[in-house]
Amino acid sequence: MLPYKSLIALQKRTAVPVYQQISNRLVDLIRGGVIKPGASLPSSRQMATLLRVHRKTVMAAYEELYVQDWVETIPRKGIMVSKRLPEISQKICKEMPGKKGYSHQPRIGYRNIVPESQRILNAGDHRLIINDGFPDLRIAPLDSILKEYRYLLRQPAMLRRMQYGDPAGSLNLRESLSQFLLDTRGIDCTPENIMMTHGAQMAISLAARLILRPGSTVVVGEPNYFMANKIFEECGARLIKIRVDENGMDVDALERICERKKPDLLYVIPHHHHPTTVTLSCDRRMNLATLIRKYKIPVIEDDYDYDFHYDSSPILPLASADHGGHVISVGSLSKCLAPSVRVGYMVAPSNFVRQASELRKLTDVRSDNLLEESLAIIFKNGDFQRHLKKSVKLYRQRRDFMCSLLNDELGNKITFTIPSGGMALWVKFNKKYPLSGISARASARGLYISDGLFYDSPNIHYNAIRMGFASLNEKEMRMAVDILKSEM
Amino acid sequence: MLPYKSLIALQKRTAVPVYQQISNRLVDLIRGGVIKPGASLPSSRQMATLLRVHRKTVMAAYEELYVQDWVETIPRKGIMVSKRLPEISQKICKEMPGKKGYSHQPRIGYRNIVPESQRILNAGDHRLIINDGFPDLRIAPLDSILKEYRYLLRQPAMLRRMQYGDPAGSLNLRESLSQFLLDTRGIDCTPENIMMTHGAQMAISLAARLILRPGSTVVVGEPNYFMANKIFEECGARLIKIRVDENGMDVDALERICERKKPDLLYVIPHHHHPTTVTLSCDRRMNLATLIRKYKIPVIEDDYDYDFHYDSSPILPLASADHGGHVISVGSLSKCLAPSVRVGYMVAPSNFVRQASELRKLTDVRSDNLLEESLAIIFKNGDFQRHLKKSVKLYRQRRDFMCSLLNDELGNKITFTIPSGGMALWVKFNKKYPLSGISARASARGLYISDGLFYDSPNIHYNAIRMGFASLNEKEMRMAVDILKSEM
Numbered sequence: 001m002l003p004y005k006s007l008i009a010l011q012k013r014t015a016v017p018v019y020q021q022i023s024n025r026l027v028d029l030i031r032g033g034v035i036k037p038g039a040s041l042p043s044s045r046q047m048a049t050l051l052r053v054h055r056k057t058v059m060a061a062y063e064e065l066y067v068q069d070w071v072e073t074i075p076r077k078g079i080m081v082s083k084r085l086p087e088i089s090q091k092i093c094k095e096m097p098g099k100k101g102y103s104h105q106p107r108i109g110y111r112n113i114v115p116e117s118q119r120i121l122n123a124g125d126h127r128l129i130i131n132d133g134f135p136d137l138r139i140a141p142l143d144s145i146l147k148e149y150r151y152l153l154r155q156p157a158m159l160r161r162m163q164y165g166d167p168a169g170s171l172n173l174r175e176s177l178s179q180f181l182l183d184t185r186g187i188d189c190t191p192e193n194i195m196m197t198h199g200a201q202m203a204i205s206l207a208a209r210l211i212l213r214p215g216s217t218v219v220v221g222e223p224n225y226f227m228a229n230k231i232f233e234e235c236g237a238r239l240i241k242i243r244v245d246e247n248g249m250d251v252d253a254l255e256r257i258c259e260r261k262k263p264d265l266l267y268v269i270p271h272h273h274h275p276t277t278v279t280l281s282c283d284r285r286m287n288l289a290t291l292i293r294k295y296k297i298p299v300i301e302d303d304y305d306y307d308f309h310y311d312s313s314p315i316l317p318l319a320s321a322d323h324g325g326h327v328i329s330v331g332s333l334s335k336c337l338a339p340s341v342r343v344g345y346m347v348a349p350s351n352f353v354r355q356a357s358e359l360r361k362l363t364d365v366r367s368d369n370l371l372e373e374s375l376a377i378i379f380k381n382g383d384f385q386r387h388l389k390k391s392v393k394l395y396r397q398r399r400d401f402m403c404s405l406l407n408d409e410l411g412n413k414i415t416f417t418i419p420s421g422g423m424a425l426w427v428k429f430n431k432k433y434p435l436s437g438i439s440a441r442a443s444a445r446g447l448y449i450s451d452g453l454f455y456d457s458p459n460i461h462y463n464a465i466r467m468g469f470a471s472l473n474e475k476e477m478r479m480a481v482d483i484l485k486s487e488m
Numbered sequence: 489m490l491p492y493k494s495l496i497a498l499q500k501r502t503a504v505p506v507y508q509q510i511s512n513r514l515v516d517l518i519r520g521g522v523i524k525p526g527a528s529l530p531s532s533r534q535m536a537t538l539l540r541v542h543r544k545t546v547m548a549a550y551e552e553l554y555v556q557d558w559v560e561t562i563p564r565k566g567i568m569v570s571k572r573l574p575e576i577s578q579k580i581c582k583e584m585p586g587k588k589g590y591s592h593q594p595r596i597g598y599r600n601i602v603p604e605s606q607r608i609l610n611a612g613d614h615r616l617i618i619n620d621g622f623p624d625l626r627i628a629p630l631d632s633i634l635k636e637y638r639y640l641l642r643q644p645a646m647l648r649r650m651q652y653g654d655p656a657g658s659l660n661l662r663e664s665l666s667q668f669l670l671d672t673r674g675i676d677c678t679p680e681n682i683m684m685t686h687g688a689q690m691a692i693s694l695a696a697r698l699i700l701r702p703g704s705t706v707v708v709g710e711p712n713y714f715m716a717n718k719i720f721e722e723c724g725a726r727l728i729k730i731r732v733d734e735n736g737m738d739v740d741a742l743e744r745i746c747e748r749k750k751p752d753l754l755y756v757i758p759h760h761h762h763p764t765t766v767t768l769s770c771d772r773r774m775n776l777a778t779l780i781r782k783y784k785i786p787v788i789e790d791d792y793d794y795d796f797h798y799d800s801s802p803i804l805p806l807a808s809a810d811h812g813g814h815v816i817s818v819g820s821l822s823k824c825l826a827p828s829v830r831v832g833y834m835v836a837p838s839n840f841v842r843q844a845s846e847l848r849k850l851t852d853v854r855s856d857n858l859l860e861e862s863l864a865i866i867f868k869n870g871d872f873q874r875h876l877k878k879s880v881k882l883y884r885q886r887r888d889f890m891c892s893l894l895n896d897e898l899g900n901k902i903t904f905t906i907p908s909g910g911m912a913l914w915v916k917f918n919k920k921y922p923l924s925g926i927s928a929r930a931s932a933r934g935l936y937i938s939d940g941l942f943y944d945s946p947n948i949h950y951n952a953i954r955m956g957f958a959s960l961n962e963k964e965m966r967m968a969v970d971i972l973k974s975e976m
Contacts, residue, residue, distance in 0.1 A: 064870065067870065067873060067874050067877055068671075068873065069877070102675075102676065102677040102678070102681040102813070102835065102836070102837055102838075109699065109752070109786065110698040110699045110786075110840060110843065111698055111701075111843070112843060113698075113843050113846045113847055114842070114843065114846045122654075124653060137647050142641050143641070146634070146637065146638060146641070149634065150634060153630050153631070153634070159625050165612060166610075187590075188590065189590040190590070193590040198686060198852050199852060199853050199854075201849075201850070201851060201852065201853045202851050202852055205850055205851040206851070210598040210599055210601075211597065211598045213599075214702075227849070227850065227853075230850055231850050231851075234847070234850055264597070298597065298598075325590065339854070340854070340856060340857050340858055342852070342853070342854070342856060347590065348590070349590055350590075352598060354602070355598060355599070355600060355601050355602065358601045358602045359601055359722070361689075361715070362689070362693055362715065362718055362719050362722055363689060363690050363693040363694070363719075363851060363852075364686050364687060364689065364690055364830070364851075364852070365687050365689045365715075365830070366687075366827070366828070366830070368828060368830060368856070369828050370828055382552065382555070385555060385556065386555050389555055389556075389557070
């Protein structure tokens, strides 16, 4: 018998359980050829005595080896090392040289979409994070969702059907959502007009890829949600930028553009514009609706934050008016739940929805049906609406707290307008206080705050950031502002 | 006081709870203008007497109205209909005409990616489904995953970090996966070489979008996984098709193509080729590895089914050999778990992974971190490996059962080769039995079976389908084959 006691030297002070130490070591010995294929291992009783461990520990180690196919159990003969090892060395084509494929730099030709040098602070490494407008995960109704998820898992017939669902997403959820959209924002649509997506970003991306071709033109705000700009540029489109002021996008400028040449797409964020949080005024909105009908401009209306209004009733979205099928409305349920619950939607004419679903299948075969069905249930039983109402109340308080805190502590160094809704403030820092320095110094003290550079255009340096208030409680806001204050 | 008793006529025989009937009816009355904004509602005690229901029922109905913002509670005055109704009618820009936006056909210009006429049988409507190779959801370890998911939800600090994870996916999962890939198929890579995706399809799609431009050429098998072909065509690439025989793709034909002009991409499925289930032979594989190094051809190696081998040890993938960074390996965890658990991965040189992550962010901001972390745990504790081993044993039995059943019952009408792995057979039907008719007749009897038309090329009609055996138990297989037999 092999000297197992010395071959398998057990470590006391390690997190690896003893049975795993034994099985790992045995695997090494088999791999290294010390224990040969076909060899018998000592019985669990013998081995336990040799190693001075409980017999159950050895049995767990052997079970592990069995599961991994390193050993076989031969009736009346005990445990034997497999003749066909899981290392699958038999059929390896011997002529193939070493396994260094991935240590090399790639030699394949591909587009670089970000410079190799680009380094971004990793927000997750910080104790405290000012994000650009996320909900608070701590109040997210994840338990309700999970409860329904588990309930659905117990329904085999439903599960089976779900695997072959509509590529546009759960019909139950689309039905509940169409009612919700009518009740909350006057969008009158059927489930056939709705496509569920893996986040609102996917809805923007699919719509853009259907509408744009290389050389197409897209009218966007300046500044604009930078990820939308990236999507359009990735499609090969040219951006035409229109100034965003305190009343939203300058619609007169859009009219002058249309008079010269109709753009292929307009991207607009009418409520709590990203990044500036301004809302498109009522008269501009009417002019915009008229322009859309007159010039038949395809529009992506990004209404990611619509459900969060604090002061008064919101203005209805463009999608609620007669737009002749030109407006594709995009929204997010992640904002109402949690950023990691990736559920967004697109509302569009039904044949556009069908095309978008086909395009989606190419990158993402199906949505997470179980999650969508769970959400349909919490829409139907009202949990979703109750959670939304609770969040709106809490986030309104947090907005008010954050605004007075910033005014009191940093009032002379920053400017911002109190937004009527959403989850973030657009805070412009005095030029004397460059954000890149503040961001680096805050990071060293455990606070993540972006340097805001991705909002900049080649000609415009905003020195501004979105400061999300929804995900921080009052104590956390105070800590964050304290750090900012001392680093400015 | 209004005649509430007749206005709110309660229904006994309905699934809608009484409190909801009351609240729904009150909303209708408020909407219809019968109950005006600012009006007081009867106290819950009064209303309970009027409607002859328990007071708690009325309180639940009022709570519902309060949550939906239809009513306000005024101290010492009771319940009052909100002056600002949630219907948000105040700010609606009056000049906007009706809300018929989505009843129109769209007038926007967009690409049609599927013909409007295309009608496909909805598999989900059938009692019995022969899919093209899915695992059996009934044995999926969804409970284990969910258990870890719930555990993670109780860890607020971890949750917070997770929101800002690496765009390539959970580091824990990528670490476990890199070990698994080394152990099972000799792929020697680090977590930096791995990107987690929302299904293997997303990995193929991202790689293709980085490598291909309009006019690029892609070498594929004939036949080929039709969704891969669609991805390449969607990128504007031209397909060069190479015959697939019983030893896999004809590698000599690839060499002749390379001698004329190097293709921009090669897409290859070396194990259990989709759809034909053949495995690329060892000598062809060696020749292919040589060609890849000689011509520096970028390769997508789709290894979606690698983990399911039944007869003998599998041949190692191309990605395990020295390929100079040319091979992008794509795999799926959905195949080991359940189709609705959308987790796949790409293994590639690290800077390719970084670019692919950036491209992914444009359509899909982040992966489902909670799911990925849950999977990392079941990799670490061995649940995943145990489940895989169990599945392989079960599916091997099912393959054998299905093969003898088909031989016994339909032997003279079909041909197929027993596959060495995977979850489906490639069954060619005798030309006398066209699949389109069989599919339609089977559907009428509750059995979904595809007509196989999507495998066809303009010049080739295969009259063949993939028959998935993994998701059906023996009774179900028998029922399905009985129906097929009687409809042929």
